[in-house]
Amino acid sequence: MASSGTCHDDAGGPKKETIYHQVKEFLDKGETLAVATIVSTKGSTPREVGAKMVVTAWGEILGTIGGGCGEADVKREAIEVIRTRQPKTVRVDLLDDIASDSPAVCGGIMNVFIEPWTK
Amino acid sequence: MERLVEELIRIQDEGGAGVLATVVEAETSSGVDAGEKCLIRDGKPVVGTIRHERFLAAIVNEAHARLKEEKSKLVTVELPDAGGTAEVFFEVLPAPPKLIVVGAGHIAVPLAKVAKILDFKVTVLDDRILFANRDRFPDADDIRVGDMAAELKSTTITPSTYIVLITRGHKYDEPCLREIIYSPAKYIGMIGSRRRIKACFERFKNEEKIAEEVIERVYAPIGLDLATETPEEIAVSIMAEIVKVRRGGEAKSLSGK
Numbered sequence: 602m603a604s605s606g607t608c609h610d611d612a613g614g615p616k617k618e619t620i621y622h623q624v625k626e627f628l629d630k631g632e633t634l635a636v637a638t639i640v641s642t643k644g645s646t647p648r649e650v651g652a653k654m655v656v657t658a659w660g661e662i663l664g665t666i667g668g669g670c671g672e673a674d675v676k677r678e679a680i681e682v683i684r685t686r687q688p689k690t691v692r693v694d695l696l697d698d699i700a701s702d703s704p705a706v707c708g709g710i711m712n713v714f715i716e717p718w719t720k
Numbered sequence: 721m722e723r724l725v726e727e728l729i730r731i732q733d734e735g736g737a738g739v740l741a742t743v744v745e746a747e748t749s750s751g752v753d754a755g756e757k758c759l760i761r762d763g764k765p766v767v768g769t770i771r772h773e774r775f776l777a778a779i780v781n782e783a784h785a786r787l788k789e790e791k792s793k794l795v796t797v798e799l800p801d802a803g804g805t806a807e808v809f810f811e812v813l814p815a816p817p818k819l820i821v822v823g824a825g826h827i828a829v830p831l832a833k834v835a836k837i838l839d840f841k842v843t844v845l846d847d848r849i850l851f852a853n854r855d856r857f858p859d860a861d862d863i864r865v866g867d868m869a870a871e872l873k874s875t876t877i878t879p880s881t882y883i884v885l886i887t888r889g890h891k892y893d894e895p896c897l898r899e900i901i902y903s904p905a906k907y908i909g910m911i912g913s914r915r916r917i918k919a920c921f922e923r924f925k926n927e928e929k930i931a932e933e934v935i936e937r938v939y940a941p942i943g944l945d946l947a948t949e950t951p952e953e954i955a956v957s958i959m960a961e962i963v964k965v966r967r968g969g970e971a972k973s974l975s976g977k
Contacts, residue, residue: 621728628722640744640794640809651792651811688755690744712794714744714809716755718721 620664624655628720632657633686635679637715639666644709646695647671658683666713671695679715688716723767727759728813735841736761737815737880739783743770746806750799774800779808786810788879790966815880816841817906817966822868822896823887824851827911830955831884832860838959840882845871847892869895882907882962884942890916894923901934907965909942909958917941944971 627634635656642650647667654672655663656679666672671693678691691713724740731738738761746752752775758768760783770776778797786793790812797808819835821828824846832842836859843862846852852865864871868887877883883905885893893910897920900908910917917940924930943957944964964971 619729619732621725621732625722625725625729628725638742638809638811650794688744714742716742718725720722 620653620655623663624718627655627657628718631720633683633717633719634658635682635715636718637666637675637679637691637713639711640690640714642709642711644696646709646711654679656680656683666711671711675713675715682715682717686717688714690714724757724759727761727767731761731813735816737787738766738813739787740811740813741768741770741779741783742809742811744794744807744809746799747804750804750806752799752806772799772801775806782808783810786812787814790814790880815878818843818878818881819962820845820872820875820877820881820883822846822872822883822885823892824848824856824863825886825888826951827886827954827958829856830952831886831958832857834955834959835962836860838963843875846887868892869899872896872899877903877905879904879906881905882966883909884958884962885910886942890920894920897938898924898928901930901938907939907962908937909939909961911942912940914941939965 624634637654637656639648639650639652648665652666653664654666654675656676658680660676660680662676666675674693675691678689682689693711693713695709728740738759740757740759742757743752743754745754752772756769758770758776758779759766760780763780763784765776765780770779775797782795782797792810792812794807794809796805799806817840819840820843821831822845824844828844832844835842842860843864844852844857844860845864845868847865847867849865852863854863857863877900883900885896887893887896890912893912897910921935924935925932939961942961943954944960946953946957948954948957960971
């Protein structure tokens with residue numbers, strides 16, 4: 602392909618990995634994860650309903666629910682969920698800080714369900 | 721969770737569709753707890769922790785509606801015996817959308833590219849190997865050379881299939897359209913001028929006795945009105961129409977201008 606002056610990705614590429622492939626790896630190692638899912642939104646939010654973020658007990662993050670302050674709050678709550686093993690719904694208010702430079706400030710509200718996943 | 725995660729991976733690896741229902745909130749007296757879940761595939765619960773039988777039946781029903789809409793959603797579900805309700809989140813795992821490009825000419829090349837960017841599985845059909853080949857379509861998932869109508873006949877078409885007829889002439893488009901007009905495809909678009917399309921539809925009505933409502937499902941002339949000039953722009957206009965059909969937008973400028 603290089604000789605024709607154009608550039609392409611590999612035709613097939615590797616099989617697409619989803620977040621669940623990564624979740625499996627962690628669970629296989631016996632870790633408990635917190636799975637955070639946006640279940641409803643109001644107004645403008647950085648990610649759509651169904652977007653997921655997985656948090657490990659050490660605070661490692663897979664996937665995103667939009668980044669910024671909201672995500673940091675959810676990460677904190679997620680670590681708590683891993684500790685207590687009790688699911689909970691967290692309301693993330695992106696209205697707070699409208700003057701902030703953070704791209705995550707969209708002005709909306711999202712409800713995030715966080716639950717512990719173990720093997 | 722191990723079996724659940726394995727099934728979730730299997731659905732995605734097999735290009736299948738499913739719905740993962742999770743109880744997010746329930747009244748304490750209901751006997752159903754937050755975090756209980758059920759994975760539904762092909763209309764049946766595959767794996768999960770929800771035991772309440774009638775509640776499960778209600779969830780399987782709702783999952784069917786969610787999958788049809790291809791939209792994840794939080795839904796209030798009745799708890800038949802407890803007399804209360806539960807908030808259940810339905811996460812839709814849609815089958816990857818498939819685009820069949822019939823006719824491998826100058827619009828098909830950028831069309832296949834844009835469709836790949838949008839995560840469609842792309843199949844290209846043409847009866848000319850000079851056009852339907854790897855050099856022209858390096859990232860297509862499948863390239864088939866043969867009689868286009870016959871190839872369409874042997875292709876699996878589902879509600880997540882989108883078909884674009886852009887062959888080199890109506891002589892080829894029409895038999896292809898005849899082959900797929902009763903198929904469950906979510907979208908059928910056909911290129912051509914208003915005048916030629918009108919003539920084609922007249923023939924379909926009069927000679928083939930195809931009902932008007934059936935003919936009306938065809939998007940022709942194809943694409944959104946972007947006053948396109950180049951093949952690349954036409955490709956964007958076609959894919960924009962497909963995204964609109966898939967997601968249900970109005971295709972107006974959000975600014976209202």
